[in-house]
Amino acid sequence: MDSVSRATGAKYDSLLFDLDDTLYPLSSGINLACRKNIEEFMLHHLHIEESEVPRMCLELYREYGTTLAGLKALGYEFDDNDYHAFAHGRLPYETLGPDPVLRNLLLSMPQQKFIFTNSDKAHVAQVLNSLGLEDCFEGIICFETLNPSLETADYMDRLEDDADIAGSEPEPNISDDSDASSFSCKSQILCKPSLEAIKAAIGIANVDPKKTIFFDDSTRNIASGKAAGLHTVIVGRSELVPGADCALVSIHNIKEAIPELWECDGEQSQLVIQSTVDETTVLE
Numbered sequence: 001m002d003s004v005s006r007a008t009g010a011k012y013d014s015l016l017f018d019l020d021d022t023l024y025p026l027s028s029g030i031n032l033a034c035r036k037n038i039e040e041f042m043l044h045h046l047h048i049e050e051s052e053v054p055r056m057c058l059e060l061y062r063e064y065g066t067t068l069a070g071l072k073a074l075g076y077e078f079d080d081n082d083y084h085a086f087a088h089g090r091l092p093y094e095t096l097g098p099d100p101v102l103r104n105l106l107l108s109m110p111q112q113k114f115i116f117t118n119s120d121k122a123h124v125a126q127v128l129n130s131l132g133l134e135d136c137f138e139g140i141i142c143f144e145t146l147n148p149s150l151e152t153a154d155y156m157d158r159l160e161d162d163a164d165i166a167g168s169e170p171e172p173n174i175s176d177d178s179d180a181s182s183f184s185c186k187s188q189i190l191c192k193p194s195l196e197a198i199k200a201a202i203g204i205a206n207v208d209p210k211k212t213i214f215f216d217d218s219t220r221n222i223a224s225g226k227a228a229g230l231h232t233v234i235v236g237r238s239e240l241v242p243g244a245d246c247a248l249v250s251i252h253n254i255k256e257a258i259p260e261l262w263e264c265d266g267e268q269s270q271l272v273i274q275s276t277v278d279e280t281t282v283l284e
Contacts, residue, residue: 012111012231012261014207017137018192018216019117019127022235023102023251026217028095030127034087038067041086046076065197065220066118069189084120084143091123098132101252106136109261114283115140116201116214118191121282139283141201146190193220198228204283213258215251219243233258 017023021031039057042048048056060070068083106113113136115124120143128134190197198221202209209229216222216234219241225232226243234244235251246257254261 011263012211012213014205014212015109015111015113015261016116016141016201016205016207016212016214016225016230017113018218018221018235019115019119019124021217022215023127023133024096024099024131025250026236030091030093030095033091037087037090041083042067042071045078045082045086046071064189065191065193066189069191072189080143080147081120084123088120088123088126091126093126093130096127096130098130100132103132103136105252105254106133111261112138112207114138114201114205114207115142116192116205117142119143124282139205141204141283143191145204145283146197146200192216193218193224195224195227198224198230202228202230213261215248 020034024030035057039053042053042057043050057067060067060074064070064073068080071078115128115137117124117140119127121140124140124142125134128137190200192198198214202212210231212230214222214225214230214232216225216232217236219234222232222234222241223243226245232244233246233248234241235248237247238249240247248254248257
């Protein structure tokens with residue numbers, strides 16, 4: 001079977017990449033280790049019945065996008081940072097080694113590139129550092145980006161109020177008020193695969209969805225990405241899924257699947273490569 005399946009092609013200027021199980025394979029064991037850590041958090045910190053934890057963890061993930069979002073929606077109270085530290089702080093990052101092949105592919109693409117993940121910024125930094133990709137992206141859209149602290153949210157509300165009073169044009173409304181996606185934001189946590197989260201990421205990165213490709217390993221995220229108007233690539237599969245324009249068995253197959261990413265319209269594009277991890281911005 002071919003390593004890629006393609007349905008369409010176009011010219012693009014922006015790329016949104018999921019992180020976990022997209023930039024590295026599921027076989028790394030990171031996903032399984034993270035799930036075990038989350039189950040331990042539910043057992044020892046939230047005192048949920050041990051026999052209920054595995055089922056509940058999976059059901060909340062399916063219903064709300066992340067287990068954290070589901071737990072919050074059910075009324076469990078805990079610090080988000082503590083949760084992330086427990087879930088990600090003990091992961092076997094040593095299973096992720098430098099990926100020079102992917103690094104060279106990313107740096108050779110003239111498009112602007114962003115990480116778009118439900119994970120927290122500390123986990124993102126650790127994964128990118130382990131893979132040797134910390135300077136390959138213009139920005140990071142992560143948990144903290146989509147879910148700023150209450151104080152930050154209040155501050156932004158005040159800024160918008162001031163702008164309205166001054167007669168300035170308000171920021172565009174990126175919340176979903178249509179039935180474009182069957183998965184809507186069901187909790188106070190904004191995360192994929194809700195259409196609200198996809199639209200928020202598009203607005204934060206300030207990209208044109210018609211000229212943006214979204215790479216993700218989740219079929220639900222791909223469906224929401226397509227509903228938001230993005231070109232979509234399902235990673236880790238050889239067959240297309242609903243809403244996907246392209247399928248990659250591995251992220252390493254990008255050039256084989258989408259050679260037009262290296263084709264420039266008009267004048268030659270100039271690739272600007274950031275040289276240090278400090279220059280990669282967590283978009284907020």
